[in-house]
Amino acid sequence: MAKTTAKAKKEEATEKRKFNRYKVWFWSLFAAGISLILLLFLLAGWGLFGPMPTFEELENPETNLATEIFSSDGETLGKYYNENRTPIKYEDLPPHLIEAFVATEDERFYDHSGIDIRATLRAAVYLGKKGGGSTITQQLAKQLFTENASRNPAARVLQKFKEWIIATRLERQYTKEEIITMYLNKYDFIYQAVGIRSAAKIYFDKEPRDLKPEESAVLVGMLVNSAYYNPVRRPELVEQRRNTVLGQMAKNDYITQEEKDSLQQIPMKITFTPQGHDEGVATYFRVYLQGFMKDWIEKNPKPDGTSYNIYRDGLKIYTSIDSRMQQYAEEAVKMHIPNLQKEFDRQNKNNKTAPFRDITSEQREKLITDAMRRSERWRILQRQGKSDEEIAASFKEKTRMSIFTWNGIKDTVMTPRDSILHYKGHLQTGMMSMTPQTGEVKAWVGGINFKHFKYDHVKQSKRQVGSTFKPFVYATAIDQLHLSPCDTLPQSLHTIEAGRHGTQNDWTPRNSNNEYNGMLSLKKGLAESVNTVTARLIDRTGPKPVIELIGKLGIDTRDIPEVPSIALGTADLSVFEMVSAYSAFVNEGVYVKPVIVSRIEDKNGTILYQHLPETRDVLSNETAYVTVNLMEGVTRYGSGTRLRGDWAVNDPYYKSVVTGYPYNFTNAIAGKTGTTQNQSDGWFMGMVPNLVTGVWVGAEDRAVHFPGIRYGQGAAMALPIWGIYMKKVYADSQLDVSKEDFPKPDTITIHTDCDTYGKRDYEEEDYIPDELDF
Known part of the structure; x- marks a missing residue:
């Protein structure tokens, strides 16, 4: 019995010694594990596993911020970016978006300091099958300062240590609200939607503050893997994921079960609005603005001497463009040009050299x-x-x-x-609209589709202007000769002999209607675009004063020869030049350089550039007013009468092509149509007291044109775009576009009322005194 007891005690002592050894081993291994973890933390913190962010980098994490382009009415026109990221403040995030984010990505976000021990252990034990262990802060650390996850398990573990350390440092450096904002501003939602603001615009065409709860749930659902949960390609899958997010919101008491059930029943609706450089509004304008910014950046370095970068510095560019007027201008082009193109293609069916004409x-x-x-x-x-x-x-x-x-x-x-x-074979267009008193460019359409036709027909392209040049000749004659719109001239043939005004040969222009009998008033001569009347005027003024005038009106005159034939519009000019030059007529003879940028700010709102107007007096207010009065005649009894009443009631061909007709304008409108040789270019310049708009229509090659004048004239090609545009502008009560008469100078010595004025008839030999021959 004693032996048995001794044996038992011996065995018990042995087991105890074994247990103690196990305890020692366990605690030694535990201590070693803790020491290893601490060592790994230390080594990671020292940067042994890769560079760690400095304090300065934590204070200002580097991000690529898109430069945003704003319209004058506060809308976003587009962006320049490497990454389409536009930061947003926490207060601009809707509460349900934040709640959905926290409920789905990190339920205990407000209770931890960067690492959620429970979630980490759960992920380790279940190998991630019951959810990951990364907190929102860790995910932000990964986005900001660590590389993408490695497929090597050991490397992935080491990367985790880096994420944990950076996460704890971020938690000390930033508030919870700032961490949420940084994460949502950084995440890539694909389709060039980097950050929550871009995502809201691209997937729902809204600002984040306007998102509905179910829409917020869609975007939060994408955070797990935006490429996989792609609402454009996998809508059913994304809707399921959205409902999971709504379930998480109910689980965490952010919404009730009834609200969850109701929201889950709503069909998911995406309003996909890509924001690539080729898409959106004002695409041609944005490319021109890009060049403007390049020039500005070269002349305006940062305080530290480095250059601004429009693709990553988050600049804010405030432009003169009005988003509503820009939209109406683009809509006007899309309403008219397709119909015109259809007619153009019909007339080309039997053309052996299509789409070209008049060539071998x-x-x-x-x-x-x-x-x-x-x-x-x-x-x-x-x-x-x-x-x-x-x-x-x-x-x-x-x-x-x-x-x-x-x-x-x-x-x-x-x-x-x-x-x-x-x-x-596609017809193109260029269109620009500008406020003459301020020079602000309000709309800019450089072509029919920027993605397929990059060439800008507002500023880049220069085409023959035809009869739209004639008002410059008339303005020169009025300024120098003090003529009245009521004065009459012969419309008979007029020859400027070789050697006079630099002509090499005799020049005898003909009228398009082949009428040469009788006398015409200046107003009728311009309204009906009578070439012989214009020839007489430039013969007496000479071409040099005309060129000097247009030079003062902002037109590049270096390639314009000093010959009388310029009177009929042989010069190649841009829509940009024509609109800015015409604007001086409405602005009482004062030229205002066109404005496209009002100010530029950096990402913090500091003003870097503020526009200062550039103006100069070119004509007297009397001459400017009389010239406008002459051009009013174009829309009252000239080619511009199509703007008033149903001019085409007996012309079904015209009505079949022109969309939005009749226009039925009754207010004061001054303008001028223009058509070049062989109908290669069609123009219309239209003016009301506070808006000047120019439209050109033609093809890339001048050999591509209509065979006849019916559709090939400016009144058929370009004027309808102006008419549709202005109808839309006037229909928008928020736009202050005038319907009033053009303002008349307080003192005027030149008569414009032909009913009360005793007109002067100038015959062939004495219509202007010789002493006024410049």
């Missing part, structure tokens, strides 16, 4: 070859070492491509050569 087959081939050589395809193949013959042959091989049509983008199979002909 050899000339047609040269135009196509030149276009091929200018194409990006040619440059790419040339860089690959292909010969010119091989490249040219490749343009005749059919290939799959997507092409622009007015019925939408069309997937088709055609040769690159045929695609060039397809695009050559």
